[in-house]
Amino acid sequence: MRLIQIEGGSGPAEALKIAEQADPTPGPGEVVIQVRAAGINRPDLLQRRGGYPPPPGASPILGLEVAGEIAALGEGVSQWRRGDRVCALLGGGGYAEQAVVDARHVLPIPEGLSFVQAAALPETVSTVFANVFEAGGLKAGQTLLIHGATSGIGVTAIQMAKAAGAAVIATSRGADKAKAAQALGADVSLDARSDDLAAAIAEAGGVDVLLDMVGRDYAELNLKALKPGGRWVVIASLSGSVVEIDLMRIMLKRLVLTGSTLRSRSADEKARLTAAVKATVWPWVASGAVRPPVQAVYPLDKAAEAHGALEAGDHIGKFVLTP
Template sequence: MSLNEMTAIAIEGGKGPAAALKPVRAPVPQPNAGEILIRVRAAGVNRPDIVQRNGFYPPPPGAPDTLGLEAAGEVVAGAGRWKAGDRVCALLGGGGYAEYAVCDARHALPIPEGLSFEEAAGLPETVFTVFANVFEHGALKSGETLLLHGATSGIGTTAIQMAKAAGARVIATARGAAKAETARRLGADIAIDAAAEDFGAVAKAAGGVDVVLDMVGGDYFAKNLEALKTGGRIVYIASLAGAEITVPIFRIMQKRAVITGSTLRPRDADEKARLAAEVERIVWPWIAAGKVKPQVDRTFPLAEAAAAHAHLESGGHVGKVILTAG
């Protein structure tokens, strides 16, 4: 493998995955001061990659145009705490769909013992997102109840396990009885088939919820609010069913509700470094103890990134879709 040239996935045009994503030969990126070069062995495929492929969610200044927000592999050129040969997984501003990637040395974490590159590649974007939104913005505590939607997505499968590891009760929704059963198997205390049941009524009857993690948006908001306990928090990380909601201000006041949300990619390097340190301190011991385990749905070779996107868009996956780069 030449260290001058590599295979990467380019966005060549068109919005469908087959038209847009093509393997090309590209220069190997060169790390700047404080950055490491990683030989990518596996990379996570995420919904924001699809949004970027469709012409939205552009990379932050200085990040590569190549897709890929998380990867796992071996360090080729070290910096900070890392030396050549170290096995790491890393949060990226972009560039994961390639044989080599660079990242701020502070945004890489050691691959937990016993995990494969494929499993580790599905951790950074997902775990950082769940930790920041459920535990920091949502302030979920032991003994509280989390309601989460999209239970069998990469975010959902991770959030169920992390919330349970923290001592919380979990109510999870998914579309279809089989997916609801998967959520239950992963640890959800109550799993709701949102295609057949009124999740708001079920959650309210179960005592209500303290935190909602919502990636759906749209008409889910009214049911989220009704299920929310006084002083509860609704945290948005996406809006797959609609980005506009009607907010009943008096009801918000009555419940002393907090409505918030965030994105991960635009955060500055220092904030991502802070978040990485917190994830390593709090979540990595849960992984070591077997309380949180990455759920890999399917892997695809790097050159088949278009097929990986099509699979993710089909909605049939449970957990993470991963690209492998040898």
């Protein structure tokens, strides 16, 4: 099979090269997926730079989510058949023509979704569900604040929160992105370059849950934005991860500050999460309520161009590779 290999170098053009290796063989409890599309995520950029190594036992190949057809079944797999149209959450291996994955981490593609659309779902939907709904405890009638609202995670979080009956305040950089977030369902959409974020969030009444992908630069804003009993969930720190916080303010407002990564979770935990996503989120996907936009599609051998586009930060939604 063909795949993308990391060969070193600081930029995507130097680091990402097409290579070939033997097709994978599924072990017990695993399946092989013939990859028709693979989602691109910011952790892929970090791994390419050497900052986000795969967990023990995971494929060193980039790629955390794919869509395609079941090509082979490992011993003990009974819930899937060859030819089934599926998407899956991976620990690695998506930037290739075939990927091997724990059968419990696989989801059926809902009727009417293309492989490209389906490939944009598993990593982002699982991340949002685990952090906004499980760790953050977002409920109908509450308000979610999303920083970086037009990223792949952000657009998914907007749609999932609205599907759950919550209100959404979105921040993004630039008027066009603010309009896009509003079009996706955000009740209040703010331009981080021109709007007074603190004043606008206060005028909206504050927030119950905050999904933070910015980190250091928004720490003070976040403390002000959260209502008493609010939950601040960190999943990235693009402006820096070292922050000085007055713990008394956390105590007085009874805030919860938490965060997580998805890739390092155990296979059993990912299986539990996949089942929860199927039960709660998949009906929203099937109905069309959750359908994250895809900014652009690149062939596998243009992975370096796709990484460059994601790093530029001008996108709205996801980038997808098609082997």
